[in-house]
Amino acid sequence: MNILTGNDLKTGDVIWWTGLDWSRFVKDATDVGDQGEAVLHREEAARRVNAPYIIAAEPTEDGPRPGHIKDRVRALGPTVRPDLTLKPADPDAGEWVI
Amino acid sequence: MYQYDQYDQKMVDTRVEEFRDQVKRRLAGDLTEDQFKPLRLMNGLYLQLHAYMLRVAIPYGTLNGKQMRMLGHIARKYDRDYGHFTTRQNIQYNWIKLEEAPDLLAELASVEMHAIQTSGNCIRNISSDQFAGATADEIADPRPWAEILRQWSSFHPEFSYLPRKFKFAVIASDTDRAAMRLHDIGIQLVHNDAGELGAKFFVGGGMGRTPMIAPEIRDFVPADELISYAEACLRVYNRYGRRDNKYKARIKILVHELGKEEYTRQVEEEFAHMKDLGLNPPVEELARITEFFQDPPFDLQANDELDLSDPDFALWVDQNTAQHKQAGYAIATISLKPRGGIPGDASSAQIDLMADLAEQYSFDELRVTHSQNIVLPHVRKSDLYALWQKLDEAGLAPANLDLITDSIACPGLDYCSLANARSIPLAQKISERFADLGRQRELGELKLKISGCINACGHHHAGHIGILGVDRKGTENYQLLLGGSGAEDTSLAKITGPGFTEDGVIDAIETVTDLYLEQREDGERFIDTYRRVGMERFKEAIYG
C-alpha cells in the first residue's frame, strides 16, 4: 500500500493522511493507491501539510507499517527517548521500528 | 566576554522582526516552501525527522550564566525540556513550532543571542578553542578575531548564497582543540618576525563524504587585512565553487580540483584587487573588541594546592581539569557523556545548574566544546571540590574526558532526516560496555566519533576510532574506521573493511582496543600505536 506523510506546517508534527484529514498516528493512514500525487499537491497548496511525500507501507493488524526504517522512526519518535515517543507507556515500542 | 553595543543589538532585533514577517508570509501562503526554506535555514530552522529543529549560535562557544539560563528557559518553554550541544559549539532544540519560533528568537535576542546563519549556504558560526583566554599555551586570545569575523560574516550580502555552507575556526595555539584544519577556513594566530600578531590561513578542509585536511595557503595575514583576505578567499569560492552537484560544492573540492597553488594564486590576485577597497575595520576595532576579553580579576594569591583525599574527586580532577594560565586556577570540563546517556544532551535543570555554577565559580563564563561538553574556564582550585560535588549530584561529573566513553555522536536516525542509521544507541552501548572507569583510563586518550551517515556530523573521519552508520538493504550497518585525528596531528581515518551490526561493531572496537593494550609501547596512546603498527595488523585482528 501507499501512504502519505508530511509535517504540520505550523507545529512541525509528523502527520499521516487518513483519506479525510491528517492524523499524528500512522495507524490512521489510508492507502492512497495511485491518487497520492493529487492529494499531496492539493493538501500542500492548502497549507494543511508541509513537505509531503508518498511512501510504501505494509498493511498489518495494527495498521500500516512504513517500509523504510526512517519513516518508522518518524511514526514513533526517537527510540532513545521512549518518553517522547507517541507510545511512552510501551517499553517495547522501539522494537517495532527495527 | 563580548557585549553588544546598540548596533549589534539592533541588527539582531531587526532580524527577529524580519523573520517574524517571513514566518507570517509563509503561514499565509505568500511564500512557498521552496522560497521559505533558505530563509528559515539562514535563521537556523530545519524541518527534521519529527519536527522543526532550531540551532542557536553560541559564537566561538562562549556564553555567560544569563545566556545559559536562557537556553534552559527555551528548552522548558518552547521545547521538551532539553537541548543538544553540537560539534560546532552550538545548541539545538528538536521540537520547535514554526509559529512560536519568532517569539523564541525575541527571547534569545534579549540576552544577545540569535540563530543567524546557523544553517544555509552561508558563513556559519565561527568556532574556536574552548580553552581560549584560560590556557597557558595560546599566544593570544583568538576570540576577538572570531568576533571580528562574526560581525563581518553576519548578513554578508555577497556571501549568503554560496555553493554550500562555509565554516571558520580560529585558534591561537599549536595545540588544536577545535579541529581547525577540518574547516573550510582554519585560522591560526601567529606572530611574524616583527612580533606582530596575524593570521595563518588554511583553506579547503572538511569532513563530509570527501574528507580533506586544509592546506596552508598564507603564512601571515596582518590584522588590518584579515577581512579583505577572507573576502578574497570567499569570492573565488563563490564564483568558481561547483554548483552542479551539491556533494561537490564545498570549497575543499574547489581547492582540490584547482590545486592548492592555483587556488592560492587566484586568491592573491583577488586580494591584490580588494585590499585597498576599504573593507577592513581599523585596528582600533580589534582593540575595542579585545578589551572585552581581558582576564577576569583573578586572585593572584589563590592557593595552588589541592586536597585530593577523596579518590573519586581525585579521578575527576585528573581526567577533567586542565592547567590554567593563572596559578591557583583550573579549567574544568563538565562531561555531557554519562553512562548510557545521549552525548551532548542536557536537561533544562542541568543547563540551569551549569549557569549557576558558572556564576558562582567561573567568573560567569562557560564554553561549549566541539566534543559536546561544557567548560568552566576559570575555576579557583580551592573551589573545585565544592563544584565537583554539585556536578556529581546532578549527574554531571563523569570523569571520562577524552576517554573512550567521551564519544562524539551526531543525532543520527533518531532525529535527523539525512541519517541512514542511528548513532546515539551505539554511543550508549559503548559507554555501557566500557563503563568501568579503570578500564577506560587504562586505554587512555581515545577519541571515538560516531556518524549516522556520510555527512560526518559525528566527525568519524577524525576519530582515533570512527564509526559510520550506513543503510544496508534497509537495515542499519556500521563501518569501523581507525586512525583519524582532529587535533594538531590532523589525520583522516581509514575504513577497516566490511561493516558490522550494532553489536558486531562494538565487539570489533573491543578487539582493536585489546590489540592496542597488547602492542603499545611506553606512553603510546591508541592513535600512536595504530600509526606505528599500521592498519593491516588491526584488520587481521578484526577479520581474522
Added chain:
Amino acid sequence: MVEAIRLRDDDVHEEPAVSLDSFLDQSNATAVRIEAGEDARQLLPFLDRLSLIEIDFTVFGDGRGYSSAQILRESGYTGELRASGDVLVDQIAYLRRCGFDAFAPDSPINPKLMEEAFSRYDHVYQATSDQRTPIWKLRHG
C-alpha cells in the same frame, strides 16, 4: 516579464541587451546581459561605454551574480546594473547592497514589501558597493 524596477533617475536605456559572447564579438553595443557563470571581468575594458549590464538569475539561490555585481562596481562601473530572472523580495536588499540598482523580476514584487526590505536594517556590518557606512566606521569615525 513585468516592468523593471529602477532605483536610478536617468532615462531608461532603450537598446536591448546582447549576450556576452555577441558583445565581445561586435563590441559596439551599449547594453549587455551576462549569465550567472560568465566572468564579469571580461567587461572591464568596456565599462566606459556600457550603460546597462544585466545579470541573470536563473534561480535565486545562485549567488554568483552577487560577486559579478560587486566586481563591476568595484571596478568603477556607474551605469545601470540590473538583476533579472528569479529575483525575489527576500533577496532584493542584498542585491542592492552588492550594487544592483535595477530589477527585472520574472514575477511582480510587492512594492510595500520591497520598501520594507530596503529600509529594514538601519545599519550594515560590511563595506560593499552600495557605499553604506559599516558599523565599524560608525564606531570609530
